[in-house]
Amino acid sequence: MNKQSAMNAYIKEIGGWVAGQLEACTRCGLCASACHFYQVTDDPEYAPVWKVSLLGQAYQQRFTFLGRLRQALGLGRPITDEALEKWSKLVFEGCTVCNKCAMVCPMGIQLGPLIHDVRAGLTAAGLVPADLHAATVKQDAIGSPLGVTDDAWQERIDWIAEEWEVDIPKDKKGVDTLVVFSSIEIMKFPENLVAVAKIMAKASESWTVSSKGREVVNFAFFEGDRELTKKFLNRVFGAARELGVKRIMISECGHAYDAFRWTAGNIMEVPKGIEVTHVVRVVYDFWKAGRIRLKKGAYDDGTITFHDSCKIQRRGGHIKEPRELLAWLAPRAFKEMSPAREQSLCCGGGGGVISIKEADALRLAVFGMKVEQMNKIGAQAVCMVCSNCRLQFTEGVAHYKSGIQVRGLTDMVFKAME
């Protein structure tokens, strides 16, 4: 029944927003050249237009008169189980939903979100890559895709606080800001926590982490499973409501920011009066407001560049904040890659791709383009505001045996604090 479930999901998903854009496509194929997967493989099947065509096919067959007529006469091309399986590989392993394609589309079609919808149908049909789905299940059951149990989390927070001698308030009511980290940061980039704690302390911001809403990542969001996405989001929103915070600060995580900031409001009831913001914005505001002071030119040796994460910059909007920070911290060393900003090239690990073992080879191949970009400007260091990217960069740089240093911007800010 894969087909039926997928089809039902598509029928439910397709509204004017989807249809209007599907109708606009002229089959010019330009989106292919924007896609890093197509660029490294030269496989036309990675063309975003092709990835979306499953949704297009569903639309044509079920929502148009001629399509329905053809179906009724038995002339339609049926969507087969094989096709679904093939598309599962295409859109989960071969797409990071980075939406770069939308930037080159002459019609401006939002291919990323449409591919997200394609994923949703495949998820409904149970065709999510096993690794990705395992993480989702883990997050559902334990609260963390990395399997960090509540106890482990408590231990880890305590350990970090102790080790780096920082104060990380837990479940503290009445504070202004609820900070939500990802398991990756907690387990792999603890310095992010330290940096946040130090900056908060310096800025005299009252804040807390929550044991109920401790995980910012949302693997159901990768899958396009709307109900589960809401469930995961609700854990954090619930915690925020309970703690009475004024805002939720998403740490260095991309898709989570997309989910909390730009998606939640349209798929569920979100608590009113609680702002959702990203750590880069908060840090920037502190700096601008003089709540923290940064040493000018702290990183002004060698060449440092900034990687725009698709979900935080192109899809999140925080393009100028990191640049202004870097222009202060490394006025001479900071150099832009090309393309950058809204047009930046995805790291290749987003959209849950990084969690899929089978996609490793492709993912690292894609990262080759990023290495090339960095090499072109002679970057010795690269920073970013997304841990997912950072993980990909770390692995990628190692894979390509490049000496480029990979850093989180928050961490850099913290270290440049006067």
Next chain:
Amino acid sequence: MSEKTVYESLRESGLSRRDFMKFCGLLSGWMGLEFLPGVKALAATPEQVAEALMAKPRVPLIWLELQDCAGCTEAISRSQSPSLVNLVLNSISVDYQETLMAAAGFQAEASMRATMEKFKGRYVLVVEGSLSTAADGVYCAIAGRSGPDILREAAASAAAVIATGNCAAFGGLPKAAPNPTGALGVGDFIKDKPIVNIPGCPAIPEVTTGTIAHFLVMGTLPKTDRLKRPLTFYGHTIHDHCLRRPFYDAGKFAESFGGHGAREGECLYKLGCKGPTTYNACSSLKWEKGLSFPVQSGHPCLGCSEPNFWDGGGFYQAQSAPIDRPTAAAFGLAAGVGAALGAAMAGANGLAKRKAGKTEPAEPKKAAE
């Protein structure tokens, strides 16, 4: 009174042999119209003309006026070369022509009948005006007989039929929508005779006389195009020889009558000229000894030598404009129908969406697990 050949008649009327040859030269010249640019010459030397005329009696001509306005009669009376007088006195015998003949009433009919009997299979039938076929042909009755009746009889023993003017050729004005009298062109009705069409409103006089001359000399009708128009005169469009053509090619168009472009003699395309699709000799032969033709006089070509030109899309609508335009109401209706169908389809799609929403929970949620 015996039948005399044209030559004999002319000699008796005091014409010298030399004058006669001169006349033949003129005849062949006017048929070929060699002196006019752009009109293909017919193959006929003065000698051939002379030979033909010396051997034959004056060709009798019956000129029927059906649903006409006498405009083509008027036109042929203005033929410059040869003049009608020349033609009538020297080459043909017009035995029935309502507007010009002396006889009236039954004597007129008798004249026609006499010719039809005496020159069975040898006379030329010229038809002016369209043929009304509706209501048994009573919309055009002459001497108590219907147009189709008269035409059928007159054509039966004619050597050839010349349909002069757009009405006779293609139905003309009476056939314009809604064609209230069921008008037809002669060729739509007479199928078993050699017919040549000389469309125009009216036909250019020299084109009619030239075609008659061709028949006189060659004994056959001239070579024609698909619409049975002599190639000599209808081989090119008005546009092909138009003196305003360079302006067309340069894209310079008069925007208004009397305006700057009109004064400059620019192309009248925008004012509705039908020259590009109108095959006739106006722009090469012109009217009244080459004095002018409509486009030269500042008025767009109406396209009067083409079938259905009255319904050809508006005389002041550029040729590119459509002939029929849907009314705003028709557009509204079409959009309304589209909207209704769209709404119906949207309704069906809405139902499908609701159904998909309902059935979905029943599906295994995570088949892969």
Next chain:
Amino acid sequence: MDWTSILHFFRGPFFTFSLLFFAAGMTYRLIRVLLLGWSRDKVPSRGSKAVGVAKSYLKGVIILPFIPWVKRTFRGNAMTYIGGGLFHLALLAVVVFSTPHMMVWKSLLGFGWPTLPFPVTDWLAAVGIVALVILLINRMTHPVLKLITKAPIWINWVIVFLPFVTGYAMTHHLGLRYESLYSLHMMAVDVLLIWIPLGRISHFLFYFFSRTIHGAQAGKRAVNP
């Protein structure tokens, strides 16, 4: 049937039918899409959607072919960019700013506008034809385009190509007689009008959907579309 009658048919009743079919078909598609349901965007914006939309159109129309970061995309798709760009330029010049076509609009709308000199539109028409051929070759050779091009898209090409080439031949009296070429041109135009609501040439309408959505999405995030 002579060409004149054929021309009358394709300039007259059949053109009317085509136009009405076009109107009905496009309204049908518009209404069907509009009524599929649109949920309100409840997420608070960071920037202005209106500004985003404005920039989106500006970029879509003017800037796209010239901005440096498109270089990479351009390099891989030169034929699409050049062919597509020139084709649309030619299309605009020929359909809107050539005298004969302006007169068509005038007869339908009741008002006209200044047009380009004939040599300009004429050359642009030729450019349009060449552009279409480039696009065809591109579609036949580019792996992605080969993959995503199904029968209706090939038909699109033919149906768009025919009015161009018949129109050009007609203007220059190439081959057949003028009214024959004119008939063929009108036939092609009528078929085009009927085909538009059935195929993807309708993107000229849905362009406004996707371009607006694109601009609004970027605008609310305060990024450049």
Next chain:
Amino acid sequence: MSPRIVIDPITRIEGHLRIEAGLDASNTITAAYSSGTMVRGIETILQGRDPREAWAFAQRACGVCTTVHSFASIRAVEDALGIKIPKAANLIRNMMLAQQYVHDHVMHFYILHALDFVDVVSALQADPKKTSDIQQSISAWPNSSPSYFADVRKKVQTIVDSGQLSLFSHGYWGHPAYKLPPEINLLAVAHYLECIDWQSQVTKIHTIFGGKNPHPNFVVGGVPLPIDMDGDQSLNAEKLSVIADSIKKLNDFVDMVYIPDLLAVAPYYLDYAALGEGLGSFLTWGEFPEGDIADTSKYVVPRAVILNRDLKNLIIPDPRDFDKMKEYVARSWYAYKGGDGVGLYPGKGETVFNYTGPKPPYKHLAVEGKYSWLKAPRWNETPMEVGPLARVLVLYASGNQATVGLVNAVLETLKAPASALFSTLGRTAARGIETKVIGDLLPRFYGQLVAEIKAGNTATFESSRWEPHTWPSRAEGFGFAEAPRGALGHWIEIKGGKIANYQLVVPTTWNASPRDHKDQPGAYEAALVGTKLAVPDQPLEILRTIHSFDPCMACAIHMFDADGRPVAEAGTGFNVVVEP
């Protein structure tokens, strides 16, 4: 019942006309009935079309008048839309119409009318020398030598000898009613032939301004040809000189051939000075506006009605007078919603077909009931004669100097009383007088045009109301023209940029009108009564009177209702003496 003769077709007219006439024992006509037999439905065809194009359709009502319907049509549209044409355009139009008068009248006299009076065969008996003397005595026309007339005679002889009489075949040659001596017959035949050549070369004003003739082109709002003395395609000095030459050629023939011939022939037919009067009531819409067309006082030919020969009291008719300008169908094959007793204003005309005639084949029409396709137009319930006689009488009555002089001179030459004007001969003479009067207008209009050009008034087209979007959503207009054959009126109604209703009341509808609801006969019918036929099956006398009106049947029978289906009218009833 008295015997009745039928003539069908009446030839040498425009269109198809049938005349039935009842005779008494002395072969004198006691009652006459006219019927037209061809319809095309131009009014129906005009429905829903662009009013700017109406002139082209209306123009084709007649190829002989050729311009007059265009005039009436463009004037009707200009009237409806409130368009004032430039002065130069008005002068050019006046010149075109004046040329049409001269051309048409001369052509009518020689080609259509002369053979009623001239016995072609008799010309063979003529002495060319005597003919030459006559010619030289009446005018300075150069073709006057004895050898010239001998040549003409030879040509006619050749034709007759050939046995192929061509246009002269089956004429009433030798009929006792032909009264001209052979010499004058020969003179007339020579001029008949000359006229055909002459008329083919004097339509240059039409050809220059309208591109061709017949059916030159017109344009609502002015004239198509621009004036630009520096232009090569516009009206320039070269074209003006062609026009000047053409005017001279037109008037020379009138002065040296037409008028002298008229005066030479008339004395032989003075019996027709007392025959064929007809109605004695006349109508003109007026013509040749020399100022604003709305100002009827600036017309050369005034707009007037004459009732019962009363030249002292000219009445100015209003074509928009609902109560006075009416058409009746009591004896016509139409039905009005309000019944046969009512008349309808043409602007609100109805054309519902109602054929009540006998089933074919029939020998004669049921003249006691409805018997014609023509409606009966009436001014204030009175039938009217229109045409040259009406105009000359109106000009005469209103004191037009040239006309008064010419009328008096002609009457004096013929030694006829003023009452002779109300006759067949009077009608024919009036045509000649009018030709001279209007021909002399041509140099005047030409001079005015040149003066306007000198003054820099070269505009020929008023463009402000050309585009349909500048028009009111609804408009009504009246357009007129004094056609050579008489008063012509077009009534138009424009709705939403299209013709909603179009009605024509043409000269021949007035003159050939059937009886009306009050049993008043039309002009033809009235004029024929009392005419004695010398040879009943060669009714030359009928032709003379009918031709004196210059019938134009295709114009007259234009009405048609698509819903009606007439019963076929067929049969063999031409020129048959019908027993009671």
